[in-house]
Amino acid sequence: MSKEMTTRERVEAGLGRRRRKETMFRTVGVLATGVGIMFLGVFFATLLAKGSSAFVQTFVQLDVVLDAETIAPGGELDLAYADFEGLVRSSLRKEFPGVSGRTERRELYRLVSTGASYQLRDMVADDPTLIGTTQSLWVPAASNVDMLLKGNIDAAVDESLRPLSDAQIEWIQALQDSGRVETRFNLALFTNGDSRDPELAGIKGAMMGSFYMLLVTIALSFPIGVAAAIYLEEFAPRNRWSDLIEVNINNLAAVPSIVFGLLGLAVFINYLGLPRSAPLVGGLVLTLLTLPVIIIASRAAIKAVPPSIREAALGLGASQMQVVFHHVLPLAMPGMLTGAIIGMSRALGESAPLLMIGMVAFIVDVPGGFTDPATALPVQIYLWADSPERAFAERTSAAIIVLLGFLLLMNLAAVIIRRRMERKW
Amino acid sequence: MQSTTLVLLIGLMAVSAFYLGRGRSLACVGGPGKGQALHSLPGYYGYFVAIWCVLPALAVLLLWVMIEPRVVVALVVDSLPASYESYSAGELDLLLNNIQNLASGDVVSVDVDAVLSGAAELFNAHIARSRQLLAVLCLGIAVLGGALAWRRINPELRVRNSVESVIRWFLIAASSIAIFTTIGIVLSVLFEALRFFQKVPISEFLFGTSWSPQTAIRADQVGSSGSFGAVPLFTGTMLITSIAMVVAVPVGLMTAIYLAEYSSTRVRGIAKPLLEVLAGIPTVVYGFFAALTVAPWVRNAGESAGISVASESALAAGLVMGIMIIPLVSSLADDAINAVPSAMRDGALGLGSTRSETMTKVILPAALPGIVGGILLAVSRAIGETMIVVMAAGLSANLTANPFEAVTTVTVQIVTLLVGDQEFDSAKTLAAFALGLMLFVVTLILNVIGLGVVRKYREEYD
Numbered sequence: 001m002s003k004e005m006t007t008r009e010r011v012e013a014g015l016g017r018r019r020r021k022e023t024m025f026r027t028v029g030v031l032a033t034g035v036g037i038m039f040l041g042v043f044f045a046t047l048l049a050k051g052s053s054a055f056v057q058t059f060v061q062l063d064v065v066l067d068a069e070t071i072a073p074g075g076e077l078d079l080a081y082a083d084f085e086g087l088v089r090s091s092l093r094k095e096f097p098g099v100s101g102r103t104e105r106r107e108l109y110r111l112v113s114t115g116a117s118y119q120l121r122d123m124v125a126d127d128p129t130l131i132g133t134t135q136s137l138w139v140p141a142a143s144n145v146d147m148l149l150k151g152n153i154d155a156a157v158d159e160s161l162r163p164l165s166d167a168q169i170e171w172i173q174a175l176q177d178s179g180r181v182e183t184r185f186n187l188a189l190f191t192n193g194d195s196r197d198p199e200l201a202g203i204k205g206a207m208m209g210s211f212y213m214l215l216v217t218i219a220l221s222f223p224i225g226v227a228a229a230i231y232l233e234e235f236a237p238r239n240r241w242s243d244l245i246e247v248n249i250n251n252l253a254a255v256p257s258i259v260f261g262l263l264g265l266a267v268f269i270n271y272l273g274l275p276r277s278a279p280l281v282g283g284l285v286l287t288l289l290t291l292p293v294i295i296i297a298s299r300a301a302i303k304a305v306p307p308s309i310r311e312a313a314l315g316l317g318a319s320q321m322q323v324v325f326h327h328v329l330p331l332a333m334p335g336m337l338t339g340a341i342i343g344m345s346r347a348l349g350e351s352a353p354l355l356m357i358g359m360v361a362f363i364v365d366v367p368g369g370f371t372d373p374a375t376a377l378p379v380q381i382y383l384w385a386d387s388p389e390r391a392f393a394e395r396t397s398a399a400i401i402v403l404l405g406f407l408l409l410m411n412l413a414a415v416i417i418r419r420r421m422e423r424k425w
Numbered sequence: 426m427q428s429t430t431l432v433l434l435i436g437l438m439a440v441s442a443f444y445l446g447r448g449r450s451l452a453c454v455g456g457p458g459k460g461q462a463l464h465s466l467p468g469y470y471g472y473f474v475a476i477w478c479v480l481p482a483l484a485v486l487l488l489w490v491m492i493e494p495r496v497v498v499a500l501v502v503d504s505l506p507a508s509y510e511s512y513s514a515g516e517l518d519l520l521l522n523n524i525q526n527l528a529s530g531d532v533v534s535v536d537v538d539a540v541l542s543g544a545a546e547l548f549n550a551h552i553a554r555s556r557q558l559l560a561v562l563c564l565g566i567a568v569l570g571g572a573l574a575w576r577r578i579n580p581e582l583r584v585r586n587s588v589e590s591v592i593r594w595f596l597i598a599a600s601s602i603a604i605f606t607t608i609g610i611v612l613s614v615l616f617e618a619l620r621f622f623q624k625v626p627i628s629e630f631l632f633g634t635s636w637s638p639q640t641a642i643r644a645d646q647v648g649s650s651g652s653f654g655a656v657p658l659f660t661g662t663m664l665i666t667s668i669a670m671v672v673a674v675p676v677g678l679m680t681a682i683y684l685a686e687y688s689s690t691r692v693r694g695i696a697k698p699l700l701e702v703l704a705g706i707p708t709v710v711y712g713f714f715a716a717l718t719v720a721p722w723v724r725n726a727g728e729s730a731g732i733s734v735a736s737e738s739a740l741a742a743g744l745v746m747g748i749m750i751i752p753l754v755s756s757l758a759d760d761a762i763n764a765v766p767s768a769m770r771d772g773a774l775g776l777g778s779t780r781s782e783t784m785t786k787v788i789l790p791a792a793l794p795g796i797v798g799g800i801l802l803a804v805s806r807a808i809g810e811t812m813i814v815v816m817a818a819g820l821s822a823n824l825t826a827n828p829f830e831a832v833t834t835v836t837v838q839i840v841t842l843l844v845g846d847q848e849f850d851s852a853k854t855l856a857a858f859a860l861g862l863m864l865f866v867v868t869l870i871l872n873v874i875g876l877g878v879v880r881k882y883r884e885e886y887d
Contacts, residue, residue: 011777018779025781029683032676036751037699043706046718227599235596247873248603254802254872255865256809258836259610262861265843266613273494288606295603321589349707352811355840378709378812385713385816393717400710407705 047404051397053150057186057199058141060112060175064091064120068132071124079125084117088139095180096171107168111175113140115188115200138182143198143391145172149183152390189398193364194380198391201384203399205366209279209359209374210348212367216283217290217347222340224287225294226329229336232295233302234324253292260289261356269357276358277373285353290343297339301332334421341414345407351378377403428490431560435482435567439475442571446474449578465585473584476591478571482563489559497551501544509540524548614865617858624852625653630859632656636822636833638842638853653856655863657822661739661832665814666807668743668828669750673807674800676747677754682784684755685762704752712816715745720817727829735819735831742817743828746810750803757802757879761795762788764883798878805871809864811836835860 005013064087071082089109093099099108116139123137124130144163147153149172159166175181192202228249236242264285268274274281305328313323354360359375360383367374375383381403384396450470454462463470498521505520512520520541527537527545578584622630633654680700684693720741727734734740765788773783789796819831820841842857 018782022779022781025784026683026687029679029687032679033683033688033696035676036680036703036748036755037696039748040699040703043714046714224599224602227596228602231593231596231600235593236600245600245603247876248607250876251869251872252603252606254805254868254876255610256805256811256836256868258809258811258839259614259861259865259868262839262843262858263606263610263613266617266858267609271613288602291602291606295600319585319589321592345705349705349709351707351709352815352836352840355811355815356843360844378707381709381713382812382816385709385716396713400713403707404710407707411705 047397047400050394051401053152054189054394054398055186056183057188058146058149059138059182059184060141060145061136061138061180061182062088062091062095062112062116063134063136064088065134066120066124066131072131077124077128077131079121082121082124084120084124085114087120088112088116096174104167107165108171110142111145111168111171113142113199114197115140138184140188140199141181143389144168146199147390147394148172149181150394152394189395193366194362194375194383195364196362198387198389198395201392201395203377203380203402205363206375206377206380206399207402208367209282209363210376210378212279212370212374213282213286213376214344214347216280216370217286218340218344220283220287221290221294221343222336225291225340225343226298226336228291228295229298229302230324230329233299234320234328249292249295252288253296256352257289257350258352258356260285261353263288264353264357275371275373277361277363277375278371279367279374279376280370281357282354282359282374282376283370285357286347286350289350289353290347293343293346294336294339297342298332298336301335301339302328304335305331331423334417338414338418341410341417345410345414348406348410349378349403351376351382354379355382377406428486428556428559431486431563432483435479435486435563438564438567438571439479442478442575443471443475445471445571445575446578447471449474449575450580453578454580463580464583465588469585469588470578470582472588473582474571474574474578476588477574478567480591481570482567485566486559486563489555489562493552493555493559497548497555500551501548504547505544506540528552610865614858614862617855618862621852621855621859624855629653630655630856634824636838638838638856651852653852653859655835655860657824658833658835658838658860659863660824660826661818661822662808662834662836664739664826664828664832665743665746665818665834666804668740669746669807670800670804672744672747673750673754673803677751677803678758678796680751680755681758681762685759686780686784700752700755703748704756706749708749708810708812709816711745711749712812712814715741715813715817719745732829734829737817737819737831738829739818739832740828742814745817746807746813749810749813750807753806754799754803757799758792758796761792761799761879761882764795765791794878794882798875798882801871801875801878805868805875808871809836809868811840815840835864839864 067087067090070086070090071077071084089105092108092112093105096108099105119137119139123135141149144153145168148155148164148169153162153164155162155164155169164172172181188200189202191204192200193205195201228245232242232245236245264281268281268284269276274284309327309331310323313327314320318326354376359379361373361375362383363373363375365372377399381396381399384392384399447467447470450463450467451457451460454460457467460467501521501524502517509517509520524541524544525548527541528548630653633652634656635652635654636657637652639651680696684696688696716737720736720738723738723741723744724734724736727738769787769791770783773787774780778786814834814837818837819833820837821831821833822838823830823832825832839857839860842853842860
């Protein structure tokens with residue numbers, strides 16, 4: 001470079017290089033933003049692709065003879081001991097009279113779900129006059145049949161490599177040809193508790209567990225959170241104690257959730273002797289977990305109320321407490337509610353602390369109260385994700401879709417409240 | 426009487442106490458029109474009576490419910506025949522458990538004999554008597570408290586002040602719960618951890634390199650002496666955390682820069698909510714995705730490149746965790762970038778630097794403390810993250826820095842040690858609390874530094 005170059009020339013000489021750098025930097029920025037959004041797209045696409053098929057289920061039509069001799073020997077019906085499974089089996093044998101031999105028959109029986117006999121039992125329990133008649137009814141197919149028809153089991157691979165034998169596939173084909181196979185909406189997914197059989201497993205138990213837990217959480221964390229926020233914003237003197245509380249709240253918001261689970265295990269279950277696996281304990285742990293979120297949001301909402309409101313009320317002779325409860329609180333309520341809903345949606349998605357307090361048990365019954373053993377929706381997802389059956393993978397995705405649906409609704413509610421009720425000062 | 430009905434009844438009494446109190450205050454001054462002769466608004470007299478009616482009764486109820494089981498159990502134990510005195514604490518526990526199950530009509534693990542059924546009946550009788558006593562006591566105290574307060578009402582009584590001070594104490598109590606939570610966490614984790622360190626020396630825990638948490642059921646069992654060296658867990662946690670950071674920090678930072686400096690309002694309006702969706706997805710869902718989609722994909726990619734990859738590789742868990750943390754990093758970096766005064770930006774641009782030069786040479790150095798603080802918070806989040814690693818990382822403690830191998834983390838071990846039945850005297854269960862203590866201390870330090878830096882830095886430019 002010669003000394004004769006002017007500043008302008010030198011700047012212009014470097015300009016191309018600098019502009020190239022600028023474009024590079026910008027492109028990297030676009031790419032980075034794209035990574036997150038692309039993941040989101042891939043994520044929802046795989047989820048829908050995997051999970052949507054779980055909302056339908058294969059059913060098989062059977063003509064069941066409700067033989068009085070089999071289920072009510074001697075004219076006495078004892079629902080607990082009646083052999084409904086035998087009825088299902090005999091109707092299958094009648095459908096395929098050519099099948100003989102123990103192994104073959106056993107394979108045949110495996111085409112329909114064990115839920116079929118429960119369905120029969122419930123039918124007879126509802127209406128005992130059906131005994132002796134022949135009923136044509138749709139029963140859930142076994143999960144492997146379901147998987148085959150949904151294309152998740154490849155009939156083309158070698159027999160030893162798939163869970164269905166050649167004979168079973170032939171029978172399914174025969175049933176299909178005679179119009180005895182149908183796919184319907186999978187109602188069981190929403191009305192059943194957990195089960196070892198994928199075709200009978202549902203998320204109702206988990207949803208009720210989550211519901212009871214959130215009830216406890218909101219009933220405790222909202223009033224306490226709002227009260228704490230009011231104290232810290234409106235009353236607390238600036239001293240060591242309130243500084244300590246402040247630092248504490250910010251820290252608690254960042255403490256790993258599993259540590260709250262350890263606290264719940266050691267204090268609520270071991271020390272206070274509350275029952276394991278209960279929504280009550282889960283709700284208490286989630287209360288402690290969501291309190292910081294609600295306090296921080298509520299404080300922001302209170303801060304947003306302009307001081308002129310307080311001054312006007314004070315000037316008219318209201319006490320400090322009256323100012324807060326009559327004026328500041330109502331005006332800050334939309335922001336607080338938004339915070340509470342966001343806290344609840346965090347609580348709904350939380351699972352790590354629940355593992356610590358025993359909410360991972362295999363629970364078939366739908367919980368009916370705060371102290372019944374229960375599990376929660378995210379924990380159910382975790383449990384199903386661990387199950388080896390192919391059909392559970394599909395149901396896991398479906399449960400995730402349901403969970404994300406709830407979260408979406410909650411966040412939507414928060415946005416609507418914010419839009420509708422929030423004032424600009 | 427059930428305690429829920431009792432609480433409902435007390436609530437009902439509180440409502441009537443409110444109206445009685447309000448009515449009496451107005452009656453004192455001679456009718457609703459003369460309210461201004463009272464010290465406080467009539468409603469405050471109502472609250473005053475209601476508080477005196479409810480608070481003492483509820484306090485008694487709470488105390489009673491906490492003490493009742495212990496007293497009843499002690500009474501039942503006293504009533505047992507002398508032959509049971511030789512029972513050890515464990516046997517006695519089992520016996521009591523059976524008595525309680527029998528009393529509530531549940532399944533009992535032994536044959537029911539006369540002693541057992543007698544004890545169960547006694548148990549039920551004691552409980553029933555205690556409930557009756559409690560109901561009488563609570564309602565009595567409620568009536569008494571309410572009546573005393575009601576009698577004290579006169580126009581000069583400064584009830585607003587006393588009602589407001591009760592409310593103030595409630596507010597103080599509510600805000601102190603945060604402190605009690607922290608104390609509760611520290612104490613519960615610390616006590617169990619100390620018990621663990623009595624069984625296993627702390628130096629072995631912190632510096633031992635072999636982790637195999639088993640305790641012997643029989644003395645002659647193979648591998649009966651468990652080893653509790655947590656170094657492989659720490660390195661595993663660090664490995665997965667660093668993979669996550671390698672993904673999250675550059676991507677999150679560049680996203681923040683792009684959205685703050687380059688993108689149009691429209692793009693920002695779409696991209697920001699989408700990233701927030703990413704932050705709102707439950708971690709169990711990320712875990713499912715990591716285990717069933719990303720891990721097989723990583724393994725196949727590795728195989729086609731000729732690298733052997735474990736099916737639960739650290740890489741898969743770390744990658745997904747990194748994606749989970751992107752929104753956190755980008756929002757904290759966004760805050761830090763926006764906090765830099767625009768005079769600095771304008772100055773740099775006015776001197777002729779390009780946008781990228783402004784960013785890298787002026788704004789980023791100025792925002793660095795805030796960004797570093799944000800990264801510390803993100804690291805703390807990654808260390809404490811549980812579900813992704815539980816579902817996608819391995820279980821075997823593996824001392825390695827190879828991201829293609831399976832490693833285990835502190836949180837995974839806490840979960841595996843504590844899920845299922847636990848006995849609180851085995852080193853295996855207590856080890857989980859020692860790990861929890863480590864986790865809490867490390868994340869606490871990171872959080873305090875991170876939050877401190879972020880806040881101090883924000884104040885500096887405000």
